[in-house]
Amino acid sequence: MKIESNPAHVEAATTPLHWKQGFAEDFADFPVAYRRVKATVLQEPRRLCWSDGAAACIGLNSKHLERHAHDFESCFAQGQVEYLGQTLAPVASAYAGHQFGVWAGQLGDGRAMLLGDLPSQASAGDWGFDTIDSIHLSDRIEVQLKGSGQTPYSRMGDGRAVLRSSIREFLGSEAMIGLGIPSTRALCLYGSDDPVFRETTETAAIVTRLAPTFLRFGHVEFFAHFHHHDALNHFLQKLAKRHYPKALSARHDASGLNDDDLYKLALFKSIASRTGDLIARWQSVGFCHGVMNTDNMSLIGLTIDYGPFGFLDQYDEDHVCNHSDHQGRYSYSNQAAVGAWNCKALALAFRAVISDEAAPFLAEGLQAYRRAYEMRWQERFATKFGLMPAGFKTQQKSDNPQTAQSDEQNLGNDGGASIHQFLEQSMQMLQRCKPDFTLFFRRLSKTSLNRPQEASELRDTVLDLASFDAWWDAYRDIAQGQMSRLRWDSSHRQAMMLAVNPKYILRNHLAELAIRRARGDHGQPDYDEIERLLHALRKPYDEQPEFESYAAEPPQWAKGLSVSCSS
Numbered sequence: 001m002k003i004e005s006n007p008a009h010v011e012a013a014t015t016p017l018h019w020k021q022g023f024a025e026d027f028a029d030f031p032v033a034y035r036r037v038k039a040t041v042l043q044e045p046r047r048l049c050w051s052d053g054a055a056a057c058i059g060l061n062s063k064h065l066e067r068h069a070h071d072f073e074s075c076f077a078q079g080q081v082e083y084l085g086q087t088l089a090p091v092a093s094a095y096a097g098h099q100f101g102v103w104a105g106q107l108g109d110g111r112a113m114l115l116g117d118l119p120s121q122a123s124a125g126d127w128g129f130d131t132i133d134s135i136h137l138s139d140r141i142e143v144q145l146k147g148s149g150q151t152p153y154s155r156m157g158d159g160r161a162v163l164r165s166s167i168r169e170f171l172g173s174e175a176m177i178g179l180g181i182p183s184t185r186a187l188c189l190y191g192s193d194d195p196v197f198r199e200t201t202e203t204a205a206i207v208t209r210l211a212p213t214f215l216r217f218g219h220v221e222f223f224a225h226f227h228h229h230d231a232l233n234h235f236l237q238k239l240a241k242r243h244y245p246k247a248l249s250a251r252h253d254a255s256g257l258n259d260d261d262l263y264k265l266a267l268f269k270s271i272a273s274r275t276g277d278l279i280a281r282w283q284s285v286g287f288c289h290g291v292m293n294t295d296n297m298s299l300i301g302l303t304i305d306y307g308p309f310g311f312l313d314q315y316d317e318d319h320v321c322n323h324s325d326h327q328g329r330y331s332y333s334n335q336a337a338v339g340a341w342n343c344k345a346l347a348l349a350f351r352a353v354i355s356d357e358a359a360p361f362l363a364e365g366l367q368a369y370r371r372a373y374e375m376r377w378q379e380r381f382a383t384k385f386g387l388m389p390a391g392f393k394t395q396q397k398s399d400n401p402q403t404a405q406s407d408e409q410n411l412g413n414d415g416g417a418s419i420h421q422f423l424e425q426s427m428q429m430l431q432r433c434k435p436d437f438t439l440f441f442r443r444l445s446k447t448s449l450n451r452p453q454e455a456s457e458l459r460d461t462v463l464d465l466a467s468f469d470a471w472w473d474a475y476r477d478i479a480q481g482q483m484s485r486l487r488w489d490s491s492h493r494q495a496m497m498l499a500v501n502p503k504y505i506l507r508n509h510l511a512e513l514a515i516r517r518a519r520g521d522h523g524q525p526d527y528d529e530i531e532r533l534l535h536a537l538r539k540p541y542d543e544q545p546e547f548e549s550y551a552a553e554p555p556q557w558a559k560g561l562s563v564s565c566s567s
């Protein structure tokens with residue numbers, strides 16, 4: 001038949017990748033927003049890893065992987081996208097931003113490019129969002145290559161990414177999804193022998209990332225700073241329609257502001273809330289982003305741009321995971337304040353298209369950031385310690401009507417303020433005792449409050465025994481008091497705690513071992529370790545006896561591992 005003789009139609013009938021380029025279509029009238037680019041192909045690419053979970057978000061399964069290996073390689077290792085016989089050139093977008101607290105001017109996708117978007121099969125949970133989160137996910141998913149060569153925004157860079165940092169991004173982003181923390185996802189990782197020059201000669205790799213959108217604070221800053229106000233208005237409308245539709249019907253009591261101001265204020269407030277919520281979640285698993293510049297902040301509250309990130313091993317609020325961050329600007333304990341600082345930078349950018357009358361109301365967005373952060377922080381840390389946070393209803397399903405009461409009623413004297421105070425004291429104890437952050441909470445989850453000798457295993461891991469003992473006595477009283485008032489039994493307490501205290505996190509030394517094996521440092525390159533880690537990190541809250549060794553503290557050799565911006 002005629003249609004079969006046309007290769008384009010055969011391709012269209014069989015390819016599972018139904019591309020569109022929504023971003024380029026949306027901004028067709030604003031050429032300043034992006035440039036068409038061509039990927040630098042990887043020579044003799046090898047597929048090193050593939051995430052089934054991420055693939056399912058775009059409707060791909062293992063059969064597709066077998067059947068379309070060649071098609072996938074041209075898309076994801078070489079940036080060649082064709083659909084219905086048409087070649088779709090990838091897109092690099094322009095953005096700007098504040099880096100390490102200083103205005104950095106124009107930036108942009110210097111080594112990333114958007115291939116286009118594909119129909120979504122993902123639910124909120126596939127991005128790490130709770131289903132109750134107030135984010136609206138579009139029915140398309142954006143697909144981006146990272147490390148695919150120079151673009152007009154590469155400045156002095158080569159547009160490439162090395163294998164080591166690509167493995168870290170691949171595992172880091174999928175690990176965050178397993179933890180239930182919003183993040184971009186990694187679909188696949190291709191490597192090649194192509195040389196890339198950093199401190200030494202390394203090899204090139206490309207990660208394919210997925211997200212409902214890759215839009216960043218820096219995009220808003222770009223349009224605002226360079227006075228592209230029409231483009232900014234268009235951009236904010238698109239963002240609101242796609243991800244924050246409720247903002248479009250926002251009403252402000254008696255403010256007398258016009259609809260345009262109102263929706264922008266509501267949009268800013270929603271973005272700020274999402275950001276606060278995200279950063280509190282980071283804190284709860286000891287995640288340090290490492291480079292919280294405004295160009296690395298997602299407008300829908302995803303963790304984005306995995307560079308020198310790390311998870312805390314030993315608890316230390318001053319921990320700085322980025323070796324190049326000499327001032328410690330992005331230390332673990334500074335992340336909340338930096339999030340607020342970044343939201344202020346975003347507010348200033350919004351200011352460019354908001355009236356003078358509306359501008360003071362931007363402060364409400366900053367308050368929303370603080371509120372969202374504090375709510376989530378308290379909810380997460382209270383639950384981590386097996387306590388009932390203020391302002392949250394018990395999750396326990398019970399016929400007993402008492403469990404339907406608010407926790408304030410249930411807690412009696414242990415209402416919000418005192419729980420908050422106790423959590424602060426608990427963090428101070430951790431700072432003095434410096435146990436392994438992840439293991440401490442996992443062990444605490446399994447420690448019975450009724451058998452004091454059980455605390456001895458925890459006690460063995462702390463540096464300041466007096467501090468721990470005083471804390472333990474106070475803790476046991478509060479926790480036991482709550483349990484009897486809420487009629488929790490130990491198994492309920494334990495299940496609640498285990499669901500927020502992961503056993504497996506992507507410790508630096510685990511990533512490092514996978515990298516060394518993939519590079520072939522000690523023999524033939526071997527990518528199995530990436531696969532195994534991916535598997536373990538998918539279910540970080542479950543016991544997985546076959547991966548027990550991944551739950552251990554870092555070995556001595558790994559204590560001095562450092563990660564810099566070089567990637």
Ligand code: AMP
Pocket residue numbers: 107108109110111112153154155156157158159160161291293295296305307567
């Ligand atoms: P980052 O903080 O790593 O997300 O990068 C900051 C900016 O530098 C972004 O605009 C990146 O696209 C760009 N960039 C980072 N590394 C490279 C590279 N090797 N080649 C070109 N641009 C890069």
Ligand code: MG
Pocket residue numbers: 295296305
């Ligand atoms: Mg970046």
